């Protein structure tokens with residue numbers, strides 16, 4: 001799976017959110033960091049083929065996403081978990097994840113196995129018959145992660161997947177995404193600890209522009225004393241913000 005974004009411009013109405021963004025995504029875990037409103041969700045929605053690029057090119061598996069038709073050719077390979085995902089509260093956990101398998105074109109003969117595998121990954125096997133409405137916030141989020149990974153899509157896009165997870169669940173989440181092997185995984189987060197623990201690569205977005213694109217170690221190297229932050233990574237993140245936003 002290859003994902004190429006070249007000179008992407010994206011926005012809503014008359015406002016431009018992303019301007020001239022070029023990145024290439026490879027198998028492994030890439031974190032999208034950036035302040036509120038930086039354009040992380042907008043980029044993930046564009047990669048999920050929910051929003052056609054306003055300008056520039058998005059190419060997934062060598063297919064340029066420039067029409068609904070081209071988007072349909074790649075959607076089966078994409079698992080996208082939006083920040084606020086909806087569900088029918090009466091659905092069972094297994095039905096919810098099966099629905100994703102169906103949408104992703106997993107053949108019906110493989111639904112049971114794929115759903116079992118996804119539920120096992122997120123440790124919800126025992127809750128498979130529970131109604132979605134009866135789950136705690138953290139369990140719902142894990143059901144959402146199962147939704148995104150069922151059928152093993154080769155591009156997984158997770159928008160703030162660790163919000164609402166308790167510390168143990170966050171550790172479980174790290175284990176889940178570390179096990180996705182040669183999948184291209186992009187996750188947006190505000191939790192710098194998650195980035196340091198599991199991501200191969202970090203892209204820091206600010207005002208729709210990539211202010212940093214490199215490894216966690218390279219990002220860490222930018223952190224220096226004199227900037228606010230409890231870890232080198234936090235200080236490095238602060239270093240990448242415009243000067244006026246670097247101090248508290």
Ligand SMILES: Nc1ncnc2c1ncn2[C@@H]1O[C@H](COP(=O)(O)OP(=O)(O)OP(=O)(O)O)[C@@H](O)[C@H]1O
Nearest residue numbers: 012013017034035036037038039040041042043188
């Ligand atoms: N549907 C929409 N219509 C109009 N403007 C929008 C819409 N969605 C987002 N925006 C605007 O686009 C900009 C980028 O938003 P986006 O949600 O992509 O940022 P983000 O980095 O994901 O932020 P957060 O960390 O708060 O989730 C913001 O200024 C936001 O107000």
